[in-house]
Amino acid sequence: MSVGIVSYGSYIPRYRIKVEDIARVWGEDAETLKAGLMVSEKSVPDLDEDTATIAVESARAAIKNGNIDPVRIGAVYTGSESHPYAVKPTSTIVAEAISATPVMTAADFEFACKAGSATVQSCMGLTSSGMIDLGMGIGADVSQGAPGDALEYTAAAGGVAFIMGNKESESIALIEDTYSFTTDTPDFWRREGSEFPQHGGRFTGEPGYFKHVIGASKGLMEKMGTGPEDYDYAVFHQPNGKFPTRVSKDLGFSRDKIEPGMVITKLGNIYSGSCMMGIAATLDQAKPGDRIFATAFGSGAGADAFSIKVTDKMEQFQKYSPKVWDQLKDPVYVDYAKYAKHKGKLKRS
Structure with a gap:
């Protein structure tokens, strides 16, 4: 199987909320939660960020990091649990934003937290068969968690794009x-x-x-x-x-x-x-x-x-691509009120 990763890129919002700030609102013991979850904080999307914008930023990073000609990309697939539209693909937005259109095939994937890896497998099949030159598989989410639910302590935001190809000479x-x-x-x-x-x-x-x-x-x-x-x-x-x-x-x-x-x-x-x-x-x-x-x-x-x-x-x-751990440095922390506003948890009657 001569399929490789030609490039990848990621995007993580700068906003964060600490576990103790969520726990304080719900009267939970923060130290017990942090020890059990092994999580101290999580990313929070900005007011104007959703899965589509995060997927676009990840895709642009992958294009830039690998110096890829977007015209070569024949497939754009986005896996997510939080696509902004119930009917309207995220992947066409991404393809247009990276100047890959008209793209041969684009589609949105859903399979909870492995929708992203499913896009990679699909791109592997298309590139190895020779149907396309390069394929882009994206995993991106603005994860949901109900207020007070256990998921709220970990449900975060971010995205990753992998560009797949069938030439070993190009693969990292x-x-x-x-x-x-x-x-x-x-x-x-x-x-x-x-x-x-x-x-x-x-x-x-x-x-x-x-x-x-x-x-x-x-x-x-x-x-x-x-x-x-x-x-x-x-x-x-x-x-x-x-x-x-x-x-x-x-x-x-x-x-x-x-x-x-x-x-x-x-x-x-x-x-x-x-x-x-x-x-x-x-x-x-x-x-x-x-x-x-x-x-x-x-x-x-x-x-x-x-x-x-x-x-x-x-x-x-590696000389030129931004590192994931570096993106986690210098966060901007928000309290629960700002977090709830950013996540759209505050509803007007």
Whole structure:
């Protein structure tokens, strides 16, 4: 499978809210929450930011970082749980904004938090078949969480765009293989017209996240004949800090292998972009020859696992591309009132 990542770009809003500022409003113990979630703060969108604007900024960053001619992009796919329109694609907005139109194919994807990784797999198929030259897969969200709900402490905003191609000579990293594991598990959902999602309590952990992440991860390693010892880094979907820490240990990956991509602690959960942002943060630090194991998870439920190998092109790319962890520096903190205003939680009667 000669498919690679030609470029990538990310966008994170500068606004943040600390866990203790949310906990204070709802009378919760902040230290207990931070210890349990392994999250200290999360990103907050600006008043004029939504999934479309975040996806556009991520796409523009990917174009700039890789010095890509947008005319070469034959597919633009955006995965999200918070597309601004129920009927009107986000991806056409992105394609127009990066001057990729008329693009051969554009579509929006939904599969909870793995919609972003699904766009990458689709671009892999189109580029490897020769149907298109380059494909752009995006994971972006302005994640929702009802006031006072457990999700509110982690639901964040941000996006990542990956540009995929079929020329090894252009790739900064090669996708060695991928494997997916999917079942109908109702651990998380949001019906049409509902503003906030709901989660199925006891279904969230074992039958949801852990069953599918472990299933996809073991499936890929068995398919490839590899093990944790064959990888320098690992990234797993980050709904909080606790889940990826536990699943990496269960699969046999040491803590130091997941640390570079554990952006959840300062970013929060950006849903469809969560695992992709972890991969981007890891690629920022990886060296030629390094191998990265990554598994995205989406409620409903499914997981997509990837084996990635960094090429010699990465060193040049890293000289000019902004780093994910650098985007998490110098935040502008807001209190709960401003956060609620930014997120549109204040409604006029």
